[in-house]
Amino acid sequence: MKNYKNALIIHGGATRISKRYNAENFSKLIEMFYKKIQVPIILIGSNSKED
DSSP, X not given: OOOOSOOEEXXXXXXTHHHHSOHHHHHHHXXXXXXXXXXXXXXXXXXXXXX
């Protein structure tokens, strides 16, 4: 495994991603970011039933 110095951590509950973007648009944003920066992307789920 490659040794990365940086990573992008995304917490859906903190930004209410599910209310701002649908899953398809959100996955496209992540893909675009990864192609440009190429660092690991860590998605952290939310406990909220609203998300």
